[in-house]
Every structure is written in structure tokens, then in C-alpha cells.
Amino acid sequence: MFAAGLTATSVNGLVGHSALIVGLVTSVFGAIALAYATITGDRKLLRTIPNYAWVAGGTALLATVVMMNALLTYDFGLAYVQQVGSRSTPMLYNIAALWSALEGSILLWLLTLAGYTAYIMKRYRKRLDDPLIAWALVVMFVVTAFFFFIAFGPTDVFANGEPGVTDGPGPNPLLQNHILVMFHPPILYLGYVGFTVPFAFAIAALITGRVGEGWLMETRRWALFAWGFLSIGILLGGWWAYEVLGWSGVWAWDPVENASFLPWLTGTAYIHSVLVQERRGMLRVWNISLLIATFALTILGTFLTRSGIINSVHAFADGTIGPYLLGFFGVIVVVSLSLIAWRGDRLRSPGTIDSPLSREGAFLANNVLFTVFAFVVLLGTVFPLIVEALQDRQIAVGQPFFDRLSMPIGLVLLFLMAVAPVLPWRKASTELLRDRLFVPACLGVVCLAVAVAVGADAWASLLAFGLGGFAAGAALRQLVLATRRQGWRGLVGRANGGMVVHLGIILIAVALAASNGYTRVGEFTMKVGEPVSFEGHTFELLEVEAFETERSQGLKAQVSIDGGQAYAPAITRFTLQGMDIGTPSVRTGLTKDIYLTLEKVTEAGASEAQIKVFIKPMILWMWIGGGLVSLGTILAAFPGKRRRDPRAPVSEPVPVGDARTGDEPEVARV
Amino acid sequence: MTAAEVRPPADPRAARRAGWRRLKQGPGWIVVVLLFGVLLVFGIAQGRDARTPEERVEELSKQIACPICDGESVFDSRNPTSAAIRNELLAQVENGQSSDAQILAYIEERFGEDVLLVPRAEGIDALVWILPVMALAGGVTGLAIAFRRWQREGGLEATDADRALVDAARARETGFDDEAEGARG
Structure with missing residues (x-):
């Protein structure tokens, strides 16, 4: 060899x-x-x-x-x-x-x-x-x-x-700096590529004309599988960015990140709206379109980030495959739309949705929001290209734009996550809602009070806390009811596993709101023997050390936090590439992380170093949320106790105490 | 629960439960909503109005793209150019003469408009703000129309033609038949 x-x-x-x-x-x-x-x-x-x-x-x-x-x-x-x-x-x-x-x-x-x-x-x-x-x-x-x-x-x-x-x-030195590079790409790809399977079945349903619910049964779990891996892959990417890149963030709305987020959004819409089709036989065109959009977006995203037309920190710029990917994307869209048009008559589904105040209604609202979210992300990602094509001007659409637009969408989604799980199918009364939502709402007030007590002062983060508590209350209510009725099986099945996923997503959303809104940054020239105070903590430079490996040499600053253990942010020069890579050092805690980066240092043994300190609240909860998302996805993949016969007419009453929905049966049949 | 097991209404537990139910139907909610509103307003009011110069620089530098790197903001980027811009921002902020918009305009003049990460709401750039709002409005309107239509149609009654189709399908095959299901639509 x-x-x-x-x-x-x-x-x-x-x-x-x-x-x-x-x-x-x-x-x-x-x-x-x-x-x-x-x-x-x-x-x-x-x-x-x-x-x-x-x-x-x-x-x-x-x-x-x-x-x-x-x-x-x-x-x-x-x-x-x-x-x-x-x-x-x-x-x-x-x-x-x-x-x-x-x-x-x-x-x-x-x-x-x-x-x-x-x-x-x-x-x-x-x-x-x-x-x-x-x-x-x-x-x-x-x-x-x-x-x-x-x-x-x-x-x-x-x-x-x-x-x-x-x-x-x-x-690239950034890719040989942390163990997560072993896991993030393969897991992300398992999800990203996994959406090909439900897409293939959707196309097959159109070709054979069997657009009823049979094909859904084959693919539902595949979609969930892909969704779970995509979620975990995206989160691992954020974790990697946090541990390696040294700007203390997890998400930058970079085109490559957006490319993975777009199919996640449409995929999330799908795994919710598919329930309406299973239950009521409705939304056939819509569900097929969501699957097609999800797959097409993976190809489009790959085109945007792998063809070199968009600059990004982690795009692989290469012009050769762009036209092929774009052509393939075009073929997918044209073929799919033609098939839908051809099968249009069979895709019209029977039945009506009786009331907006029903689980179906909530799923539809969810779908509108997720689709608009995906549209916003796609628009922001390609907008510079559009302007350049039309007016030959360079503009940028960056993080502040995405933050501003995703925040209200996220808040409304949190609200929906609070209300939707308690809604029965078909129709709900306001008395029922008042009854079921009371305890969750109390939890929301408690969370809001906690947020106020710890000093949150922006309306968006306050609402994120309050609505997050409200939504968590609704998810917990469902889990408590289900486990009370069925023991440990109350955690298994789609509806219950889904609630565990909801809890994870809520944690991530609240942690993001807290860490985005309340990060404190300070940059200090620290001198040996002279502690610096910042945000209630003291930092003291102990010494500057040199270190060397076969491929790199670097300097690290030993900084003790609050007189305790020393943390060592470093700058490493990778000799082969001649690149300087900063490596942050993080003290992780339940309420906040202290994130140190070494900005400037002269030599080993120097008596001073420039250190940047980020105090970031609640970061740990993002990873805990990620764990809950994966756990919930696994739980949701297990079949529930009693499953509805897919061949049964859509209007047939659901078996009493249906484990999949966890609905109180007497209401489920209203 | 059989009739014999029903507890007499005097049972304190049942009474408590009934009281709890009444609370959830009205007064409880008034308290919850009031508390939520009061806490929200109180929380917002406790915010400090004055931003420190460092916070202003942070906010501004997050809206400016580093001119020599790909897709990083001046706030995130660690190269000397970005550091220079941060110093420039700090100088401007501490000078106290200019508003945020003026500072951004000054930066734009020096480095070109592609360093601004937030597109302005004028000219064709405004589309990036307008289109999402239109998409949301479109989605909500579409949903409202769909619900109106569903409400008008009410429950779907099977016509004789539908029944004939189903019967034909049943006759053709006893097992699960997607064809028939498709045709029902």
C-alpha cells in the first residue's frame, strides 16, 4: 500500500x-x-x-x-x-x-x-x-x-x-480539535439522507395511485428515525461549535447550518400532520408535499453549500458538482409536481375538520408556523443571491435577521406546544380547555416568576420562560396521566414519547433564549497574581505554559476561577497549515457556564495574557434537552399499547383508552 | 364505579374536588392571567434602561459582518480587522455623538453595504422583511378559509355514488384495498 x-x-x-x-x-x-x-x-x-x-x-x-x-x-x-x-x-x-x-x-x-x-x-x-x-x-x-x-x-x-x-x-485544524467530529457528521447524515426513504414511498404512492393510508404505515417510523438522527446531528453540531470555535455560541444561522435546519423544519411539520392523515384520512396532498419538500430541501441545501455560490465558514467550496445538484433538484420538483397533478383526483381527501379548536386544528396551525419558519430560513439564506442576480449588488443577511424573525415564531410555537397536547380530536369546548390547562398555566406563572426573580428583563426571554413552563406543564400532564393509567407503558408510544421530545425541545428553546439574551462578555488583560472580578466571579492568571505535539505547538493560560480549579484556554498553532486555532475552556454548571478564551499572549512564562470571559446561563440544559429529544424519539418509535387498525374507516371510534393519543376516551369520541 | 360505591356528597374529598373544579373554571384563571401579566410587566420594568458602552458595542458589532472572513460577525470574529472595527465602534460610542444608526451608516460607508448583516427595509431589500409577513398572513388566511369551508360543508354525507363505489370495492376484494380507498376521495 x-x-x-x-x-x-x-x-x-x-x-x-x-x-x-x-x-x-x-x-x-x-x-x-x-x-x-x-x-x-x-x-x-x-x-x-x-x-x-x-x-x-x-x-x-x-x-x-x-x-x-x-x-x-x-x-x-x-x-x-x-x-x-x-x-x-x-x-x-x-x-x-x-x-x-x-x-x-x-x-x-x-x-x-x-x-x-x-x-x-x-x-x-x-x-x-x-x-x-x-x-x-x-x-x-x-x-x-x-x-x-x-x-x-x-x-x-x-x-x-x-x-x-x-x-x-x-x-482543517478545526476538524482535528475535538472528539465530536467523529460523531456529528455521520449522525447528521443518517438523518439528512434518511428522509430519502419516506420520500421514495411518497413517490411510490403517487405512481401506484395508492395514496390512501397504506404507504404512511410503511414510512411513518422511517420519517421519525430520520428526524431523530437529524435532530441529534444538528445539536451535536451546535455542541461542537460551542466547544471548538471559541465564540461561545451554538448556532450562527450560517448557510450550512440552515441547510440542515430546513429539512428539520419541514420534517417536523410532517411528523405532526401525518397524524391527522392517519386519524382522519385528510391532508394527503399536503403530507406528500411535505415529504417531497423535505427531500428536495436536502438536495437544495447541499447545492447551496457545496457549490461555492454561498460563502460560509464551513462550506466546501467546489464548483464542479453545483450544476448537477441543481439539475437533480429541478428534476425532483418537476417530477413530483407532475405526479401530484396527475393523481390530483385521488388525492382529494374526504372528511372535514369540525373545529379549529381541536387537535387537528392545532396540527394545522403547527404546520403553517413550521412552513413559514422554513420559508423564512430559506429566504434569508438565498436572499443575497437574489439581490445579486437582480441588481448586481452584494448584501448580507446575517444572524440578527434570523434571530429577529425566529423569535416570534418560536414563542408562538411554545404556546401551541402548551395548548395542543390537551386538545382532543374533532372538537374541544372552552370548559375543557380551562380545566386541562389550569395546572400547566400555573407552572407557566411559576417559571415566569423564577425568570423575573433571577433578573430577566426582556419581554422575549420572559415570555420564553413563561410559555416554556406552560408548554412543559402540558407535556408533563399528559405523561402523568398516561403513566397513572398504564404504568411504565405510559411513557412509550408516539403521543407519550412525543411529549418527552416536547420537554426536550422546550428545554432547548428556553436555554437558547436565556443564553442568547443574558450572556455577559468581558475582555481582560490578566496579570499573574492580580485577580480580576467580573459578574460575581474572580479570575486569576496562574501561569502561561507552552505545549507541543507532533503537529502543533501552542500556549495555554492557566486561569483559576473563584480561587478554585484552573481552566486553560489555549491558542494552538498548527505548523502544517500555519493556522492559529483558539481553544476555549469551559466550566460547566447547572445554572451557567463560564467560558474562557485566550485572545492574546506573548510567550510561555509571560506574566500577562488577554482573556475573554463569557458568562452563559443555562447552556447545560440545551444538552440535557438534546438527551430528552433522543430518548423521546426512541420511546415514540415503540408501538403503543393498542393500535388502531389502519384498515378501519376513518370515522370509526378509537379503542377506549387509546395509548397512542393518551386522550381521555370519552372526549376522544365526541 | 358502580352506584353503590358512589360516596355521599358530604364526603370532604368530593367537596374539595368540586371546589377545585370550580376554581379551574373561573376564578383560578383570572388569578393566573393577572399574575402572568403583572410578572411580565414587572420583569420588563426592572430592566436597566441605560446600556453600557460595552453592551452597545456588542450589539452593534453583532450587526456587522467581518469584512475579510466568510459569514462571521465582527463580534464573533477574532482577526485584527474585526478588532480594529470593534475599537472604532467603542471610540464612536464613547464619543457619545452618534446614534446606532449613524454609526452603522458610517461603517457601511467605509466597508461597503455587504458588511451590514441586517438588511434595510428599503428598495428591494425590504422584500426580505415583507415576504415572511406575507407568507404568514397567507398561511393564516388559507387556514381560515379552509375552516370556513369545512364548517359550511359540515359532516360529509356519503352519496349513493360513493356507496356504490365502496360496495364494488368490497365485492372485488375483501382485504385492504388502497384502490378503493383512493377512489373514495
Whole structure:
């Protein structure tokens, strides 16, 4: 392997190329053969189809393994290894180097997608003669083929590098600084790419004309699965930014972040509105559109951030794949809209929603808000491009814009989270609402009082606390009622797991409001032996130390907080890239974090250093909220106690004490 | 609960429960809403009016993009150019002559309009503020219209044609049939 790295063609490159081309051909033929077999009813051909999925999955895996091998064995014959590999990078970050630049991230995408395709095939291979399953798999094959093509052609993942190169710079120093780079991208991709599965089933439902509720049953859990991973992936990204970037924030409304947030918004809308369709058979076009929008937004987001048309700190600028992604996005939109238009007659759903004051009504309001939210984020992200195209002017749309618009939306969503869980299906009376919301409202008042007591003074953060308490009260009420009735099973199932997720989201929202609104920043030139006071804490510089690793050298300042343990923010110079990277040091606490960064220092043993201190309230609760979101998603994925027969007419009364909704049964049937 | 188990109304627990129920239907809510409002107003009133120069600089620097980096604000960025702008802002703020808008206009004049992170509400840039409001208004109106229509239609009655369709479908297949379900729509 090592010798191969020095020759013009790398063995890894050869194997990788071959794997990609085989995968590409297999996926294309898989799609064609499956479509043909389904149309003609050729059962013999149908039986051979799973092999295409195994081969596609296997070649994607092989390509990834080969690239990993090339990185770990320093095969500098490959351009990608020259770009991100380095002999001095520790093994851990060498593994993470697989997704630290464009080519590798496409490979990761491909592996995830081909893996999903193979898994869906494994799960449903006995039912391939069902056209719905077959067409869904055709869609999966087509998307997989597209990404094989992107990896093989325009990106040319396994391109040969310049001859004679024996070492490289390694990944961007920011990407070899924290263990989270191991987890954030793969988990995010599991979610981001996972929305391909429900999308494929939605398209299959349109093609077969079976737009009833059958296809929903197949995909609901997949959508939830993707949503859970996307949520966790986004949060891990925020955590990484907080621990590494040194500006003490978790979210900057950067285009790349927005690209992951957009499908999250439409996906969230979907996992709520799908309940209306399941229960009442309504909103068919809407739900299919949400799934299509979610998938299309993942492609559009990738286009925006991977084509180099938008500048961002963590976009991989590369012009070659842009046109293909944009073209693919166009194809998705045109094909989907045509299919919806074609099936329009079947998509009209029966039934009415009796009253806005009902669970259906709340889900619809939720959908309007989430869609508007997604629109705002998309508009803000692409607006500079629009202005540039129309008037040839450069403008910027930044964090303050997004903050200003997302705040009211977030507050209304919190209010909705308080009211919606207590609403029964069909119709609610105000007496019922007064009765069920009283205790949650009391909790809201208590939370508001706490916020006032600790000194919150902006109306937005006060409302966030008050409404957050209100919403948490409603979620807790549901959980208490459900567990009282069913024991531990009251925590399982969609409605109850969903409430755990709600609690997590509320914690995150309140923690964001608190930390955005009440961060205190001070910058000090600290001298050894002269403590500095700031916001009720004292900081004392103990000493400035030098440290050195194989690939970097740096200085760290030992700062003791309140005379106790010392924290050591550092500046590291990565020799190969010549980049200075600041590393913050954080004292985490239940009520607030103290976040230190080293801004300026002269040399080891210096008697002074410039230190920036951020006091950030409630950050820890964001991570706890993230834990609750994942826990709740897992709980929600378990089936509830009694499930409604999907074949039952939509108007049939729900089994008494339905675990999925946790509704008091007598009201559920009103 | 059978009739024999029903407790006499004199039971203090039942009376307490009834009282609790009455509280939740009226007086309790008045107290809750009042408390919420009072706390909110009190909380806002306790806010300090005067911002310190540092807070003003922080607020301003969050609205200015670092001219030489990708997508970071002057507040977040750590490079010398941003530090220079922060010093400039501090000087202007401590000078006390200019309003926030004037300071931002001055910065814009020096570095170009693409350093302002908050688009202005004039010209075509205003669209970025108007369109979200229009989208929300559109969504809410659409929802209101849909509810009006649903209310007018009332409960959907099956027509004879619908019944015929269902019967035909049932005859064709006894199991779950999406075709028939689709046709019902």
C-alpha cells in the first residue's frame, strides 16, 4: 500500500474507481430492471432484484473502506489524501478526515444512502411484488445512482494526486480539535439522507395511485428515525461549535447550518400532520408535499453549500458538482409536481375538520408556523443571491435577521406546544380547555416568576420562560396521566414519547433564549497574581505554559476561577497549515457556564495574557434537552399499547383508552 | 364505579374536588392571567434602561459582518480587522455623538453595504422583511378559509355514488384495498 502511494496510480484509487463504476451501473440497472419487472409482472426478473441492492450497498461500502484504508495507510497517490491526510495526524482524526472535505463527505452520503437502500430491500424483499414497495425501491435506486454518479464523475473522489507527494497538511485544524467530529457528521447524515426513504414511498404512492393510508404505515417510523438522527446531528453540531470555535455560541444561522435546519423544519411539520392523515384520512396532498419538500430541501441545501455560490465558514467550496445538484433538484420538483397533478383526483381527501379548536386544528396551525419558519430560513439564506442576480449588488443577511424573525415564531410555537397536547380530536369546548390547562398555566406563572426573580428583563426571554413552563406543564400532564393509567407503558408510544421530545425541545428553546439574551462578555488583560472580578466571579492568571505535539505547538493560560480549579484556554498553532486555532475552556454548571478564551499572549512564562470571559446561563440544559429529544424519539418509535387498525374507516371510534393519543376516551369520541 | 360505591356528597374529598373544579373554571384563571401579566410587566420594568458602552458595542458589532472572513460577525470574529472595527465602534460610542444608526451608516460607508448583516427595509431589500409577513398572513388566511369551508360543508354525507363505489370495492376484494380507498376521495 505504501509503495503504491509513491507511484502514479494508486491501488486504492483503482479499486475505489472500480467500486464506484460498478455501483453506478448496478444502481441504474437495478432501477430499470425493477421498474420493468413491475410493469410487466415478470416474477422471475423480480426475484433477481435484491442482488442489485446488495451489490450497490457492497460497492459503496467497499469504496468507503478503500478510502479509509488510503487515509490510514497514507496513500498520497490519491488527491483526497493529499488534501486532508497527514502522517502526523492522530488516527482518530485521520478517520474523521474521511468526511472533512467535499469528496469524502459525498462518499459518506453515498454509503448512508446505499446502506438505506440495501436495508429497505432486506426488509421488504418478500413483498417486492407489491408495486408500492417496488416503486419505492426504484426511487431509492435512482437516487443512489445519482450519488454514485456524483462521486464517480464530477467529484471524482478517487482522483489521482500530483505525483511525488509524500505528506499532506491533514484536515482543517478545526476538524482535528475535538472528539465530536467523529460523531456529528455521520449522525447528521443518517438523518439528512434518511428522509430519502419516506420520500421514495411518497413517490411510490403517487405512481401506484395508492395514496390512501397504506404507504404512511410503511414510512411513518422511517420519517421519525430520520428526524431523530437529524435532530441529534444538528445539536451535536451546535455542541461542537460551542466547544471548538471559541465564540461561545451554538448556532450562527450560517448557510450550512440552515441547510440542515430546513429539512428539520419541514420534517417536523410532517411528523405532526401525518397524524391527522392517519386519524382522519385528510391532508394527503399536503403530507406528500411535505415529504417531497423535505427531500428536495436536502438536495437544495447541499447545492447551496457545496457549490461555492454561498460563502460560509464551513462550506466546501467546489464548483464542479453545483450544476448537477441543481439539475437533480429541478428534476425532483418537476417530477413530483407532475405526479401530484396527475393523481390530483385521488388525492382529494374526504372528511372535514369540525373545529379549529381541536387537535387537528392545532396540527394545522403547527404546520403553517413550521412552513413559514422554513420559508423564512430559506429566504434569508438565498436572499443575497437574489439581490445579486437582480441588481448586481452584494448584501448580507446575517444572524440578527434570523434571530429577529425566529423569535416570534418560536414563542408562538411554545404556546401551541402548551395548548395542543390537551386538545382532543374533532372538537374541544372552552370548559375543557380551562380545566386541562389550569395546572400547566400555573407552572407557566411559576417559571415566569423564577425568570423575573433571577433578573430577566426582556419581554422575549420572559415570555420564553413563561410559555416554556406552560408548554412543559402540558407535556408533563399528559405523561402523568398516561403513566397513572398504564404504568411504565405510559411513557412509550408516539403521543407519550412525543411529549418527552416536547420537554426536550422546550428545554432547548428556553436555554437558547436565556443564553442568547443574558450572556455577559468581558475582555481582560490578566496579570499573574492580580485577580480580576467580573459578574460575581474572580479570575486569576496562574501561569502561561507552552505545549507541543507532533503537529502543533501552542500556549495555554492557566486561569483559576473563584480561587478554585484552573481552566486553560489555549491558542494552538498548527505548523502544517500555519493556522492559529483558539481553544476555549469551559466550566460547566447547572445554572451557567463560564467560558474562557485566550485572545492574546506573548510567550510561555509571560506574566500577562488577554482573556475573554463569557458568562452563559443555562447552556447545560440545551444538552440535557438534546438527551430528552433522543430518548423521546426512541420511546415514540415503540408501538403503543393498542393500535388502531389502519384498515378501519376513518370515522370509526378509537379503542377506549387509546395509548397512542393518551386522550381521555370519552372526549376522544365526541 | 358502580352506584353503590358512589360516596355521599358530604364526603370532604368530593367537596374539595368540586371546589377545585370550580376554581379551574373561573376564578383560578383570572388569578393566573393577572399574575402572568403583572410578572411580565414587572420583569420588563426592572430592566436597566441605560446600556453600557460595552453592551452597545456588542450589539452593534453583532450587526456587522467581518469584512475579510466568510459569514462571521465582527463580534464573533477574532482577526485584527474585526478588532480594529470593534475599537472604532467603542471610540464612536464613547464619543457619545452618534446614534446606532449613524454609526452603522458610517461603517457601511467605509466597508461597503455587504458588511451590514441586517438588511434595510428599503428598495428591494425590504422584500426580505415583507415576504415572511406575507407568507404568514397567507398561511393564516388559507387556514381560515379552509375552516370556513369545512364548517359550511359540515359532516360529509356519503352519496349513493360513493356507496356504490365502496360496495364494488368490497365485492372485488375483501382485504385492504388502497384502490378503493383512493377512489373514495
